[in-house]
Amino acid sequence: LGIIQPRSPTSSSAACYLYPFLDGVQYGGFVLAQFPFLQTLILPLVPAIRLFRSSPVTPFLLFLTLYFAVVRNPSRFSGYVRFNTMQAIVLDVLLIFPDLLERSFAPSNGVGYEILQSADSTVFFFFFFLLVSLVYGSTACLLGQISWLPLVADAADRQVL
Numbered sequence: 001l002g003i004i005q006p007r008s009p010t011s012s013s014a015a016c017y018l019y020p021f022l023d024g025v026q027y028g029g030f031v032l033a034q035f036p037f038l039q040t041l042i043l044p045l046v047p048a049i050r051l052f053r054s055s056p057v058t059p060f061l062l063f064l065t066l067y068f069a070v071v072r073n074p075s076r077f078s079g080y081v082r083f084n085t086m087q088a089i090v091l092d093v094l095l096i097f098p099d100l101l102e103r104s105f106a107p108s109n110g111v112g113y114e115i116l117q118s119a120d121s122t123v124f125f126f127f128f129f130l131l132v133s134l135v136y137g138s139t140a141c142l143l144g145q146i147s148w149l150p151l152v153a154d155a156a157d158r159q160v161l
Contacts (some may be wrong), residue, residue, distance in 0.1 A: 013084040013141035019066060020091035021045075021134045022052040023059050027098060028127045041131065063089065071159065079160055084141055086156035087149050091133060094126070094152070 025042065032039050042049075052058055070077050070085045077085075133149055140147035 014138035017137040090152040
């Protein structure tokens with residue numbers, strides 16, 4: 001954990017976990033349509049989702065801002081804040097792969113559409129992981145603890161050091 005020592009509870013570290021969640025919410029569409037009760041979990045975040053999706057460049061600009069203004073700025077932000085921000089960025093980078101598949105293979109009906117629905121449903125479980133990461137990461141940050149997320153923490157740790 002090196003320089004990543006928890007400090008006092010910090011909402012800036014907690015807020016960074018919204019970034020991958022807002023970017024990945026699109027993959028829950030088919031499952032949310034099948035299970036409307038899950039929509040109640042996301043309902044409070046609808047204004048943030050709409051703002052995030054208001055422009056196609058917003059996610060990219062937010063990525064650049066978080067990476068260069070927070071992660072690569074050790075003089076202004078603690079290792080704790082930079083580590084949590086980098087975990088959120090790594091989670092978001094993982095979303096590139098399903099996005100590329102969806103953009104290169106975008107059928108409107110037939111077997112291809114059913115495959116796309118299955119793929120989106122599978123990615124929804126990754127979306128569920130994003131939701132759990134949002135809750136766990138944000139709660140840990142608000143409590144001043146280190147959130148060590150599986151799959152991404154080691155990569156985030158290497159980037160921060």
